[in-house]
């Protein structure tokens with residue numbers, strides 16, 4: 001693992017030790033991004049008369065950055081920058097698969113991107129990355145503006161508004177602004193390692209209000225002892241509006257809610273037999289059999305936790321081990337249909353297949 005953030009914190013501590021000498025340095029310990037301002041910013045987008053934007057465009061970016069969200073977060077490798085400190089989510093070359101250094105934890109937009117595979121089913125069709133989804137159009141499947149799940153994005157009126165990185169129609173940042181930059185303003189410098197969900201900077205991966213434990217290299221290296229910790233709840237109630245599955249439910253609400261919010265028509269009555277696949281529900285609460293054999297954190301089909309951390313390895317399925325939307329999906333995109341972590345068409349009952357994540361939990365269906 002790279003320990004990027006940890007190494008930054010350590011740098012910060014050294015700075016604190018040397019405080020008598022460099023006490024004029026403001027807030028070094030808490031800076032989310034580090035490095036020369038000129039790595040990321042340009043004051044006029046001009047040097048020797050030539051543009052300084054990464055894509056050589058003469059049009060400047062807001063916040064005086066040298067790229068927009070897409071410009072900074074795309075590249076040939078999963079990490080880029082002088083210290084491998086910029087997480088890449090839109091590869092410019094085929095990653096060749098997911099996870100394990102090929103993509104970061106959220107997967108990659110390569111397969112859906114106009115510049116890559118251009119396969120609408122393989123990713124979220126984010127504006128600027130891909131055109132409008134030819135099967136789904138603008139509105140998220142399962143969109144529900146009126147249930148509790150819809151609250152965070154309840155103001156959204158999809159119409160011809162395409163999904164964006166951040167904002168009202170996006171996943172990251174505040175949902176009160178439709179503008180990517182305004183929605184995320186201050187987060188990059190304000191990320192101080194605290195995750196309390198109170199601001200965008202201190203939310204899990206700038207997902208406003210969502211909690212979790214952040215792996216230091218975004219799962220560039222990943223194993224059962226080195227991974228993100230996803231926040232879950234066992235039996236969703238509206239006080240659990242901080243789980244990773246709630247994030248998805250902000251747009252796909254009908255796929256998430258249970259009896260806890262007094263409408264059983266979504267996932268069902270909160271117990272087997274279910275109406276839709278449960279999320280924010282624990283392996284330990286299952287009445288069906290086979291779940292007790294999920295004993296090692298499985299990076300193909302990860303479980304969330306009520307108290308997530310980045311090193312949990314041993315699972316003794318109980319109320320802390322939670323099914324989440326991203327037990328099966330990756331947020332940005334994958335090389336499989338429906339942003340799935342594995343090829344669902346290769347999942348066959350009666351024949352175990354380690355690359356099919358369904359068997360990780362449904363161990364008695366092989």
Ligand code: HEC
Pocket residue numbers: 004005032033039040041065066067068069070072073085086087165166172180181184188191204205206214
């Ligand atoms: C100038 C380059 C640059 C631009 C522009 C930029 N980012 Fe980033 N982004 C970075 C760097 C560097 C990091 C790593 C920061 C860190 O380690 O905390 C990062 C990290 C992130 C993360 C992960 C945060 C975490 O907790 O690990 C998210 C999410 C993100 N950016 C979203 C965005 C969005 C959305 C936009 C557009 C509004 C954007 N970025 C624009 C450089 C950029």
Ligand code: HEC
Pocket residue numbers: 033034035036037038039040041063065184185186187188189190
């Ligand atoms: C590694 C990339 C990176 C470096 C280095 C960097 N910035 Fe930024 N900065 C960003 C990004 C990305 C944004 C816009 C997104 C946001 O607000 O989170 C930003 C936004 C800002 C903002 C507006 C939002 C806020 O946090 O107040 C200011 C002011 C700023 N930077 C100043 C600086 C200065 C001064 C330096 C050098 C001491 C610097 N930055 C170095 C990436 C960087």
Ligand code: HEC
Pocket residue numbers: 120121122123124125126133136137138139140141163168169170171244247248249250251252325326329330331337338339
């Ligand atoms: C800000 C709204 C928003 C959020 C939050 C959101 N989605 Fe979506 N999602 C959409 C929209 C819009 C579509 C339909 C168009 C497209 O594919 O981009 C979609 C489509 C999908 C699809 C079908 C893709 C396809 O092309 O067949 C899946 C699967 C999906 N989302 C899963 C998730 C998961 C898992 C999460 C949480 C990590 C999530 N979504 C969070 C808006 C959102």
Ligand code: HEC
Pocket residue numbers: 271272273274275277278281282283285286287288289291301302303322323324327328344357358359360361362
């Ligand atoms: C992270 C663990 C996990 C993964 C991965 C997973 N499931 Fe499940 N699944 C569960 C749990 C827990 C239940 C609830 C069982 C209960 O309440 O008895 C469940 C319920 C179900 C049910 C409904 C059972 C009922 O009693 O109503 C079906 C069908 C199902 N899963 C199929 C699948 C398929 C197909 C896949 C792969 C696409 C899959 N699951 C992946 C954990 C998982």
Ligand code: HEC
Pocket residue numbers: 140141142245248249252255256277278279323324325326327328329338340344
């Ligand atoms: C057990 C694995 C599993 C879990 C957990 C899961 N999904 Fe899915 N999802 C699938 C599969 C498989 C499909 C393909 C369609 C189908 O089988 O219904 C799919 C399809 C989708 C689609 C596309 C629907 C369409 O009309 O094209 C969306 C959107 C989606 N999932 C969102 C979510 C959200 C949001 C959550 C959490 C609330 C979630 N999924 C949890 C396995 C899962």
